[in-house]
Amino acid sequence: MKLNRRGMRNLLRSEDVQAMLGRKAAAVADQVEAAGIQVDGVPGKVALPVTVDVAAGAERARARVILDHPAGIAVEAKHGILTSSIDAARNA
Secondary structure (H helix, E strand, O other): OOOOHHHHHHHHOOHHHHHHHHHHHHHHHHHHHHOOOEEOOOOOOEEOOEEEEEEEOOOOEEEEEEEOOOOHHHHHHHHOHHHHHHHHHOOO
């Protein structure tokens, strides 16, 4: 069996794959937002901003869920919110 590398690359970068990854990333982002983590002050005053970015890279489509705040790294270190929300992508 010989794979067509160009065809596989085109498939992995396709709009359908990007849309599927976008749905999965959005499900993870929704779960992160549902946790209700607040930042900016003690107690926090602002909901932790979460951004979803979907793009076709050189070899395949990619989706990122970003804690879009300077405190995002500390929030992930303390709560592991992205890590614990990854299962939401399974059902999307």
